[in-house]
Amino acid sequence: xxxxxSRTNTAAALWCLMIIGFALVPVLMTSTYQLNLAxxxxxxxxxAVAFNMxxxxxGMLSFGQALYYGLGAYFVGLMVEYLGRAWYLPAIGIGILAxxxxxxxxGLIVIRVGGVYFTMLTLAFGQLAWQIMxxxxxxxxxxxxxxxxxxxxxxxxxxxxxxxxxxxVMISIWMLKRMAYSPFGLILxxxxxxxxxxxxxxxxxxxxxxxxxxxxSLFAALAGSLMAGVxxxxxxxxxxxxxxxxxxxxxxxxGLNQFFGPFxxxxxxxxxxxxxxxxxxxxSLIIGTVILVMxxxxxxxxxxxxxxxxxRLTQLRARRSQ
Amino acid sequence: MNPILQLESxxxxxxxLQVTQNVSFAVMPGExxxxxxxxxxxxxxxxxxxxxxxxxxxGRILFKGxxxxxxxxxxxxxxxxxxxxxxxxxxxxETVLDNIKVACLSKLDQTRxxxxxxxxxxxxxxxSYAILEDLGLAQxxxxxxxxxxxxxxxxxxxxxxxxxxxQLLLLDxxxxxxxxxERHRTRDMIKKLWKAYDLTLxxxxxxxxxxxxxxxxxxxxxxxxxxxxxxxxxxRSNKAVVSAYLGEEL
Numbered sequence: 001x002x003x004x005x006s007r008t009n010t011a012a013a014l015w016c017l018m019i020i021g022f023a024l025v026p027v028l029m030t031s032t033y034q035l036n037l038a039x040x041x042x043x044x045x046x047x048a049v050a051f052n053m054x055x056x057x058x059g060m061l062s063f064g065q066a067l068y069y070g071l072g073a074y075f076v077g078l079m080v081e082y083l084g085r086a087w088y089l090p091a092i093g094i095g096i097l098a099x100x101x102x103x104x105x106x107g108l109i110v111i112r113v114g115g116v117y118f119t120m121l122t123l124a125f126g127q128l129a130w131q132i133m134x135x136x137x138x139x140x141x142x143x144x145x146x147x148x149x150x151x152x153x154x155x156x157x158x159x160x161x162x163x164x165x166x167x168x169v170m171i172s173i174w175m176l177k178r179m180a181y182s183p184f185g186l187i188l189x190x191x192x193x194x195x196x197x198x199x200x201x202x203x204x205x206x207x208x209x210x211x212x213x214x215x216x217s218l219f220a221a222l223a224g225s226l227m228a229g230v231x232x233x234x235x236x237x238x239x240x241x242x243x244x245x246x247x248x249x250x251x252x253x254x255g256l257n258q259f260f261g262p263f264x265x266x267x268x269x270x271x272x273x274x275x276x277x278x279x280x281x282x283x284s285l286i287i288g289t290v291i292l293v294m295x296x297x298x299x300x301x302x303x304x305x306x307x308x309x310x311x312r313l314t315q316l317r318a319r320r321s322q
Numbered sequence: 323m324n325p326i327l328q329l330e331s332x333x334x335x336x337x338x339l340q341v342t343q344n345v346s347f348a349v350m351p352g353e354x355x356x357x358x359x360x361x362x363x364x365x366x367x368x369x370x371x372x373x374x375x376x377x378x379x380x381g382r383i384l385f386k387g388x389x390x391x392x393x394x395x396x397x398x399x400x401x402x403x404x405x406x407x408x409x410x411x412x413x414x415x416e417t418v419l420d421n422i423k424v425a426c427l428s429k430l431d432q433t434r435x436x437x438x439x440x441x442x443x444x445x446x447x448x449x450s451y452a453i454l455e456d457l458g459l460a461q462x463x464x465x466x467x468x469x470x471x472x473x474x475x476x477x478x479x480x481x482x483x484x485x486x487x488x489q490l491l492l493l494d495x496x497x498x499x500x501x502x503x504e505r506h507r508t509r510d511m512i513k514k515l516w517k518a519y520d521l522t523l524x525x526x527x528x529x530x531x532x533x534x535x536x537x538x539x540x541x542x543x544x545x546x547x548x549x550x551x552x553x554x555x556x557x558r559s560n561k562a563v564v565s566a567y568l569g570e571e572l
Contacts, residue, residue, distance in 0.1 A: 181439045183427045186416070190424050193413045199396050200405075201428035201486070208433075257415075 015174075022166050026159045035158055037274055039230040041267045042169045043223045048250040048262035049173055050219035055248070056256035057180060058212050059192030060111075061119045063244050064126030067106075068099045068217040070239035072224030074133065077146045077234035085152040092225040099221030103214040111209045123241060130239035145235030149228050165226050172219055173263070179215070180259055188212055249287070253294055255301025264303050324387065326351045326490055326522050332371060332381035334546075341367045342378065343547040351489070354516050354523040356533040359543035360566065365526045366408065368543065369492055373405050374398045385490070404488030408495050410475040412482070414468035418459055421467050421478055422450040425485035449485070456518060457481045458511065473497075473504035477511060484519060493525035497532055505529060509536060534558070542566070 025038040047069060054060045075095030079087040110121045133140045140146070155161050179185050187208055190198050195205045228234050237243060246269070247262070254265025269287060276283040298305045325348035334342040341364045349355060357365050370376040372383055374395040382389050390398050399405075413421050426446035427433050441447065454460040457477050462470060467478060476496060483491060496512060497505040509532045516523050516536075527533050533540060533554070540557040542549040550560045557563055 175437075178437045178439070182437055183424075183433045183435045183440055183443065186420060186424050186427070186440050187433045189416060190413045193415055194411060197411045197413065197482070200399055200411075201425050201482075202396060202400055203428050203433055 019166075019170060022170075023163075026162055032158055035162055036230060037270065039162060039165060039226075041270050042165060043227050043230065044246070044250065044266040044270060045263035046169045046172055046226075047220055047223035048247045048254070048266045049176055049259070050216045050223070051247040052251045052256065052259075052262040053176060053180065053188070053212055054216045056251060056258075056261070057185065057192065058188040058209060060209060060213065061248070062122040062213075062216075063119045063241065063248070064122030064124075065217065065220050065247060066239050066241065066243035067122075067126040067129045068103065068220035069224035069227075069243060070129065070133065070236075071095060071099045071102065072221030072226075073228045073234045073238045074140065074224075075221075076225045076228040077149050078140070080149050080228075081146050085150060088149075088151050088155070088229070092222065095225045096218050096221050100214050100218045103217035104210070107210045107213045111206050111213060123244070126239065126244055127241060130236060130241070133239050134236050140236075143236060145233055147233045149232050149234065151229045155229070161229055165230070168222070168226065172222060176215075176219065177259055184208075184211070249291055251301075253291060253301060255304030255307075258301065258303040258307060261301050261303040265301065268302065323350060325349055325384075326386060327372070327524075328382075328384040329372075330382040330384070332368070332378045332383060334367065334371060334376065334378045341546045342371065343545070344381070345543075345546075345548050346381075347541060347548060347551055349490070349522060349524060351522050352520070353538055354513075354521075354536060355525075355539035355541065356537035357524065357526045357541050357543060358528070358530075358533055359549075362545075363543040364546040365543055366494055367546075369405070369494055369526065373403065373492065399486065399488075402487070402489045404483035404486055404491045406476070406480045406483050406491070406493045406496065408498060410472075410479040412467045412475060412478060414466070416467060417463065418454065418465055418467055418470065418478060419450055419463040422453055422481055422485060423447065425482045426450050426453075429485055429487070453481050453484060456484075456515065458507075471504070473500050473508055476500075477508065480512075480515070484515065487519075488521070490522045490524070493523065495526050495528065497527065497529050505532065512536065 022038065022042065026035055029035055029038070047065070051062070051065050054062050072092070072095040075098060076088060076091040079091035079094070106125055110118055110125070113121060134142055136142065150156050151161055155164060187198065187203060191205050191208055198205050224238060227238070250265035250269055251262040252265070253268055254263065255261030272287055272290065273283055276286045294301065300308060327349040330346050331344045332342055332346070333344055345368065357368070359365055367376065371378045374390065374393050374397070378391060383391050385398065385401060385403055388401065390401070413424065416424070420440070423440065423446050426449045427440075427443060430446060432443060432446065451460060451463070454463055457480070459474060459477060459481070462474065467475065470478065480493065480496070493512070497508050500508060512523070512525070513536045515521065537554060539552070540554055541551045542557065542563050544566050549566060550557060550563050552560065
C-alpha cells in the first residue's frame, strides 16, 4: 500500500516539476529565441508521444505521421491566409477534425496490411500529400510555404501564446497518458504482443488499431497546428518524410516502452540541434552518432535505461539491508 | 443427457495423407477425458478442427447441438469453447495480473473505456485475483508473464481461457516439457479446476500418469483414426492399443 502511494506521489511530483519548469521558461529566459525553443520542445514532445501510442504501445510503425502534422499546420495557415486571422482558433479545431476523418479513411486501407507493408503504405500516403502541397503552388505557396501567420488578438504576444500552448500540450499529454493506462491502452499493448490471443478474447484487433491510428493522428494534427503560430509560417517540409522520421528517432532515443520516453527524446534532439547547430552545420552527424550509440548500447532508450538503473539500485539496497 | 460435443465421421486429408479418418465420438457434459496416441496420430489436427482452426472435409462437429463446422475460431470461443495451446499463448511483457485482467475486461466488455486507469476497475480486479488464487499464481501477480516458469506460464494460459467461462475446455499437452514435479502439480491443479469450474475437459497428453490418473475416459488415435475408446481400465487391457504402443507400459 505504501508502495502504491509513494509511486503516485512520485508521478505527481514529476508532473508538477515538468509543468513548473516549462511555466518558468518565459520568466527565466530573456530572449524570444529561447522561448521559441521551448515551444518546439513542447510541440515535438506532444507529436512524439502521440506517435509512440502507435509504435511503442501498439506496435504499428507509421512512417507517415507527418501527413497529419502537416494537415494541422496547413489548415491553420491556409485559413488564416485566405479567411483572416479570426479563423486561427477555429482552424485548429477544423484541422483536427479533418485529420481524424482522413485517418479514419486512410486507416481503413493501411491497417489491412501489417508490419513493414503498413510502414511503406503510410510513407507512400505521406509523400503523396507532400507532393500535392509542393505542386499546388497557387493555393499552398508550394516550396515557399506561407509566411506571416499571426495568431489573433492577445495570442499574438509570444508569451501569451506560449502559455496557451503549454496548457494545450499538457492537457493532451495527460489525456494520452490516461489512455495508455486504461483498459483500451492495455488492449493496445496486448495487440502488439499477441494479436491472435486478443482475437480469442473476443476483441477485434483491427478496430482497436484503427482507433489508436485516429487518436495518434489527431494529436499530431494538433501539434502541427500549434507550430504554425510559433514559427508564424507553414512550409512543405512539415509533410516531408523526414518529419515522420524525426518522431521515430525521438521515440528510439527516449525509449519506446516508456510513456515519457519520446518526450524526453524530443527535448534532447532539439537541444542537440540547437547547441551543436550553433557551431557546425553538420549537427545531423552528431544526432546520427548519438542514435547509433543508443541503439547499440542502450536499446531501452534514455528513460528506459534510467528506469532500469533505478530498479537495480532498489534491488541492491534491498539485498544490502537484508 | 445430450453430449456437449459430438463428432460425426469427421474426415480430413493433407494432400494424400489422411490425417483424420472418419472419427466419431461424443463427449458428455462434466466429463474429463484424454486423447492419446503416438506422435503424428493427428491429435492436435483433430483439436484444430474442433476449435475452427482447420475445416474438416466431411463430417459434422456439434457443439451444444450446433454444427460449428465452418465457424471462425472466435465465434466458437464465444459459444463457450475454450482452448489452451501446446505453447503458452500469453502477453509476455504484461504482468501476470494484467494477463488475466485483460481477459476479464474483455469478458465484461469494458475494453472501450479510454480514461479510467485499469487498476480502478474493481470487478475485473477482484475476479482476476480470484482466478489467480485458484491457479496458485496469486503470489506472482505483479511479475511479468515471461518471467514465470514454464509450468506456471501454461497454467496462466489456462487461466486466461477460464476467464471466458467456457463449458468445454480443450488442453493440448498441458504438461509437455515440464519437470516431473511440475507435472504432478499441474495434474492436481487441472483436476481441481475441472471440479471448481464445472468444466467438461478434453486433453491431449503423453504423460500416462496424468492420463490414467485423472481421465474418466480415454480415446486412442492412430494414423488419424479412432482406435479405441473406453475407461482407463478398458484401454489398458485393449489388445489393439497395447500393440499400437508396442513395448510401452500402459
